[in-house]
Structures are given as C-alpha cells and as structure tokens.
Amino acid sequence: MKMIWAVIRPESSQRVIDAMEKAGMSAMTRLPVTGYGKELGITDQPVHYSEIQKEILMIVLPDNEVAKAVMIIRNEARTVSSTSTDEGTIDEGKIFVTYVDESFTIRATLKTIGAPGP
Amino acid sequence: MKQVIAVIRDEAVEKTKHALAAAGIKRVTYLHVTGRGQQKDTIRVPDPEGTAQRNLGIHPLHKRCPVSGLDKPEEKEYELGFIPQRMLMIAAADEDIRSIVQLLINANQSGRQGDGKIFICPVVGVISVRTEEPGNLTSS
Numbered sequence A: 001m002k003m004i005w006a007v008i009r010p011e012s013s014q015r016v017i018d019a020m021e022k023a024g025m026s027a028m029t030r031l032p033v034t035g036y037g038k039e040l041g042i043t044d045q046p047v048h049y050s051e052i053q054k055e056i057l058m059i060v061l062p063d064n065e066v067a068k069a070v071m072i073i074r075n076e077a078r079t080v081s082s083t084s085t086d087e088g089t090i091d092e093g094k095i096f097v098t099y100v101d102e103s104f105t106i107r108a109t110l111k112t113i114g115a116p117g118p
Numbered sequence B: 001m002k003q004v005i006a007v008i009r010d011e012a013v014e015k016t017k018h019a020l021a022a023a024g025i026k027r028v029t030y031l032h033v034t035g036r037g038q039q040k041d042t043i044r045v046p047d048p049e050g051t052a053q054r055n056l057g058i059h060p061l062h063k064r065c066p067v068s069g070l071d072k073p074e075e076k077e078y079e080l081g082f083i084p085q086r087m088l089m090i091a092a093a094d095e096d097i098r099s100i101v102q103l104l105i106n107a108n109q110s111g112r113q114g115d116g117k118i119f120i121c122p123v124v125g126v127i128s129v130r131t132e133e134p135g136n137l138t139s140s
Helices: A010-022 A061-077 B009-022 B051-055 B094-108
Strands: A003-009 A029-033 A043-046 A047-049 A052-061 A093-099 A102-105 B004-007 B029-036 B042-046 B075-079 B083-092 B117-122
Touching: A003 A010, A003 A061, A010 A029, A010 A061, A029 B083, A052 A061, A061 A093, A061 B117, A093 B117, B004 B009, B004 B094, B009 B083, B009 B094, B083 B094, B094 B117
Parallel strands: none
Antiparallel strands: A003 A052, A003 A093, A029 A052, A029 B029, A043 A047, A102 B117, B004 B083, B004 B117, B029 B083, B042 B075
16 A cells, blocks of 8 residues: 655646546545745746745555556646647656555544555 | 554544543644545535526425426535545554554544544654654654
8 A cells, every 4th residue: 555645736736636536546635735846946036936835635545556646646737738748847746655554444443454445 | 663644524633632632642743634535425405595496497486396306405415525624643653553543543433434544654764853863752
C-alpha cells in the first residue's frame, strides 16, 4: 500500500479529481497549502510573491494502482495536453509516493492490510 | 518509529482530543482538510419548495401530482462532494501504535459511513527544532 501526496495547482485539482473518479479511485483528501519550488516564488516586477497557493491531494492506494494514479495525476495536472511535445511550465506541481504500513477503517474496525476501503 | 495519519469527522475532534489527553498523548498535529471516501455519499433532505416538481413544470400546491413517482415530493437526494474533515498526525514509538489506533477507533466509531481512516506510515527520523538534536521518540 502506498500514499500519494500530489502537490498541484488549485485550478487543475478539479480536473484531476474528475479523472481519478472516472478511473474508479474517488477516495482522497484535499489540503489547501502554500509553498514554493526552486524558483522561490514568482516575481512580477516590482512585486515578489514568495508563497504560491497549491493544493495537496492525499490518496492511499494498493501498490498495483499507484502507477496508474500517478499517470492520471501527471496527465491532468499539466498545463499542456498530455500528447503535446511541449515541456509545459514551471509550477505544475510534484507527486510524492510514500509507504503505508497499515490502514484501518474506523467504521468497520477491521484491519484492511493491502486494500483500502471496506 | 511510526506516524499515524488519521482522517476523522470534524465533530468527533473534541472527543478524540480528550481521549488522547487522557491517554497521555500530547504530541498531535491537527489539519483542516476536506475529503471523501470510495462510496458515493448521498444525503436526503426535505424539499418543501417542491423544486423537483417545479423543474417539471408542476405547481407545488397541486398536492396530487399527475406524474407517477412524484406523489411524495418531500425529499430530494443530493450527492455529497468533499466534506470538511480533520487530519491528525501523531508520531510515536512502534510499541505505542496499537494503543493509539485502538483509542482513535474507540473515540470515532459511530458505525456510519464516513467515520474516517487511519494510516500507519514509517518515519525515518525526527529532529527537535529547539535542541537540533536528532532523537528517538520514546514510549509514553
């Protein structure tokens, strides 16, 4: 089981959510956050914005679905179409995948090792 | 050392706080998040204005509705999107994890859909900001 932390633009999050739902992976948690990447924010002379609004989608999936989910997030969170050869722009986001040892559904008290959901 | 990441109901937070405090667990981070589960959550609410009927061009005052199935226009079903929830992050020693999970389940279980999820994630290290010392969480 893996946990995906996808830091994406807030305006592309609905696109990602819709695509994930279509693929049958609708369970997720959204966190509004701010942050910056290696560009240290945006400078629109003379103003410098050091913190950019972002949204984190936290998704826990069994190992065999992680690659598919990462692909969907990557395709939908880009500002250019997935078939384009254009490299896209900075600020489109990052996807982190971390380990989850165990997961529990509070309602069922059942241990659901290996599979999220009841 | 492990981290417990739990997503629970907003209204169960106070109960959870008291339960954690009573068990002597003081290091907790709370986040405001929105979330949804794998199931399509729906809610049924009264429809006194008769919106469903108005959409079909039927006046709500006409009690006896000519369209079958709309004889009882009192309720309307809405699909719930992302609902406000609280995320808890607790880092703890391996031997404490079981009791924390059990405590969270006891405090939050209502048996209804949407009670929440608990995830256990491995933690590689912890560093105290004040002392700059890399340390190890000890059993409480």
